[in-house]
Amino acid sequence: MAIEPTEKIWLDGRLIPWDQANVHLSVHALHYGSSVFEGIRAYDVKGTPSIFCLTDHIRRLFDSCKVYRMDVGYTAAAIEQACLDTVRANELASAYVRPLVFRGSGTIGVDPRPCPVHVGVMTISMGRYLGPEAIEQGVDVCVSSWGRMAHNTFPANAKIGGQYINSQLIKMEALENGYEEGIAMDSNGFVSEGSGENIFLIRDNVILTPPLASSILRGITRQCVMTLAGDLGYTVKEEFIPREMLYVADELFFTGTAAEVTPIRSVDRIQVGAGRRGPITEALQTAFFDIVSGDAPDRHGWLTSVV
Numbered sequence: 001m002a003i004e005p006t007e008k009i010w011l012d013g014r015l016i017p018w019d020q021a022n023v024h025l026s027v028h029a030l031h032y033g034s035s036v037f038e039g040i041r042a043y044d045v046k047g048t049p050s051i052f053c054l055t056d057h058i059r060r061l062f063d064s065c066k067v068y069r070m071d072v073g074y075t076a077a078a079i080e081q082a083c084l085d086t087v088r089a090n091e092l093a094s095a096y097v098r099p100l101v102f103r104g105s106g107t108i109g110v111d112p113r114p115c116p117v118h119v120g121v122m123t124i125s126m127g128r129y130l131g132p133e134a135i136e137q138g139v140d141v142c143v144s145s146w147g148r149m150a151h152n153t154f155p156a157n158a159k160i161g162g163q164y165i166n167s168q169l170i171k172m173e174a175l176e177n178g179y180e181e182g183i184a185m186d187s188n189g190f191v192s193e194g195s196g197e198n199i200f201l202i203r204d205n206v207i208l209t210p211p212l213a214s215s216i217l218r219g220i221t222r223q224c225v226m227t228l229a230g231d232l233g234y235t236v237k238e239e240f241i242p243r244e245m246l247y248v249a250d251e252l253f254f255t256g257t258a259a260e261v262t263p264i265r266s267v268d269r270i271q272v273g274a275g276r277r278g279p280i281t282e283a284l285q286t287a288f289f290d291i292v293s294g295d296a297p298d299r300h301g302w303l304t305s306v307v
């Protein structure tokens with residue numbers, strides 16, 4: 001998914017031309033992964049770009065920075081405004097919004113604290129993350145030989161740049177072996193998540209998803225899908241999920257800002273359910289896409305218009 005440059009990037013309080021948003025080779029984040037980020041979508045809601053769950057994403061950005069002892073230097077409201085301003089400045093009908101907080105130049109040592117904190121917001125166009133047909137046809141995935149990090153190694157629930165080496169290993173292995181995505185297990189061998197998605201499993205009309213203790217990122221789409229499942233009369237149980245449940249599930253799907261709600265049709269070449277999008281997955285997708293397209297009212301207050 002190549003990046004198409006847009007006009008402007010918000011960097012340290014100012015909207016500047018895309019080409020000028022550069023950093024020096026000495027920045028700490030480049031060497032040691034000392035950055036925190038978010039991925040947010042802005043949807044075209046009947047002609048008005050509207051950012052999905054903006055406040056929740058910026059709250060998670062600040063939470064990740066807190067865990068990582070990083071002072072953002074701006075209020076959450078100011079960063080929300082920066083996201084809105086950047087989408088507006090680039091005149092995008094829909095967008096992927098990437099706030100990034102990172103440690104700049106100051107030391108070659110591992111301790112990031114002497115380095116200044118910079119904040120940027122980039123907005124780009126983004127289509128379907130796992131391919132154009134994935135939403136209807138589903139994706140073929142594998143169980144990764146890479147596990148998610150144990151709790152006493154990295155804080156999986158914070159979105160810190162360096163941790164995405166783990167996701168990159170999972171993703172590269174899956175793609176090299178002919179799968180669209182990999183599912184990692186947690187350090188106890190239970191199902192955790194995809195390289196950039198949370199996972200849901202359905203068996204006998206019961207919806208299950210791994211708990212935070214399975215080294216997942218507390219996904220915002222995950223939370224929204226749990227709410228929508230409740231609206232449709234389903235309960236979602238957060239439970240430790242053994243690997244073999246993936247093979248005998250009636251339905252499986254990923255959730256994520258980029259992946260939205262994507263069905264999984266096989267795991268390790270074993271067909272999931274009927275090998276295509278299942279009825280509960282489809283009902284949840286419809287409920288989700290109806291809201292973000294403006295076909296259904298925004299009854300949970302998830303959209304912020306870029307006016």
Ligand SMILES: Cc1ncc(COP(=O)(O)O)c(C=O)c1O
Pocket residue numbers: 039167193194195196197198216217218219220221222255256257258
């Ligand atoms: C590792 C990981 N898990 C899950 C998710 C899904 O989270 P969200 O729905 O907030 O995008 C993401 C995406 O940000 C991710 O990177």
